[in-house]
Amino acid sequence: MRLNWCLRNKDNPFLDLFYIFVDESKIELNYKKEKHIRRPKKHSACLIQNPKDRRIKLNIWGGISARGATDFVCFTNNLDRFGYKEIILKFLYPFILDKYDGNCFLHQDNDGKHSSYLCETMLKRYNLLWKKAPPYSPDLNPIEEVWAVLKKYVLKKRCQTLEELQNAVNDFLRRKLTPVRCQKFNIH
Numbered sequence: 001m002r003l004n005w006c007l008r009n010k011d012n013p014f015l016d017l018f019y020i021f022v023d024e025s026k027i028e029l030n031y032k033k034e035k036h037i038r039r040p041k042k043h044s045a046c047l048i049q050n051p052k053d054r055r056i057k058l059n060i061w062g063g064i065s066a067r068g069a070t071d072f073v074c075f076t077n078n079l080d081r082f083g084y085k086e087i088i089l090k091f092l093y094p095f096i097l098d099k100y101d102g103n104c105f106l107h108q109d110n111d112g113k114h115s116s117y118l119c120e121t122m123l124k125r126y127n128l129l130w131k132k133a134p135p136y137s138p139d140l141n142p143i144e145e146v147w148a149v150l151k152k153y154v155l156k157k158r159c160q161t162l163e164e165l166q167n168a169v170n171d172f173l174r175r176k177l178t179p180v181r182c183q184k185f186n187i188h
Contacts, residue, residue, distance in 0.1 A: 018104040019131075020096065022063035022070070024079060025147040027169075029056040029159055058165050060150075061087055062173075064143050064185055067099040069177040074166050081116035088122050096128065107131045107141060142185040146177070 059079060063070035071091055075083070096104055106123070108114050110132050123130050133141060153172045159165040 018100060019107055020063045020065040020070070020092075020100075020104055021107045021141050021143045022061070022092065023108065023141055023143045023147070024059060024061045025150070027058045027060065027151055027154055027165065029154075029165060056159070056162050056165055058162065058169070060147075060169060061091075062143065062146070063092065063095070064146055064177065064182040065099065065104070066179065066183050068179040069146075069173060069182055070095045072169055072173050074169060076162070079113060081113045081118045084113045084116075084119050085122050088119065088126075088128075093126055093128070102127065105129045105131050107133060109133050109141065145185050149176070 057076060059075050059077075060072050061075075061079065061084075062072040073087055073091055077083075079087075092106070096102055096106075106128050108130065113119065115132070120130075150169065150172050153176065154165060154168045157164070157168040157171075159168050
C-alpha cells in the first residue's frame with residue numbers, strides 16, 4: 001500500500017511552501033518495570049509483582065510546514081473525530097489562514113478520525129486540500145522526526161509532573177521549531 005501511494009505521489013513537490021504535515025504522538029514518563037520476587041526455595045518459579053503504575057501520559061497534536069509550526073495541542077484523553085474537528089477549527093484552520101491565506105495542502109495519514117465523514121466534511125467546507133497517506137508510514141511524514149526530537153528533549157528535562165511535561169513541550173515548540181528548523185525536517 002505504501003509503495004502504491006509513493007508511486008502515485010512521486011511528482012508532488014513536498015518541499016513546496018504549501019504543505020503542512022500534521023500528526024499526533026504520545027509521551028509517557030515514569031513507566032516502572034515489573035519486579036521479580038523469588039519464592040521460597042521449595043518453589044523455583046518467580047512471582048511477578050507490578051508496582052503502582054505512575055505513568056504520566058500526554059498526547060500531542062501538531063503540524064509543521066516550511067513557514068513554521070502550528071501550536072501544539074496537548075491532551076490526556078484519546079482523540080476521536082469530535083476532538084479532531086475542534087483541532088481543525090481552533091488550531092489548524094487559523095494557522096492555514098495566517099500563513100497560507102487558506103491555500104495549501106494538508107498532509108496527514110489515513111487514520112480513522114482523520115478520514116471520518118465529520119472531519120472530511122469540515123475539510124471540504126473550508127476548502128482544505130488533503131493528501132491522504134497510508135497509516136503507520138513515518139517515512140512519508142516529516143513530523144515523525146519532530147516527535148522523536150521532542151521526546152529526546154523532554155527526556156533531558158526529567159519531568160516529574162504533567163505540568164512540567166506540558167511546559168517542556170511548549171518550551172520545545174517555542175525554542176526549537178523555528179521556520180528554518182521546520183524546513184530542515186521537510187527536506188528528505
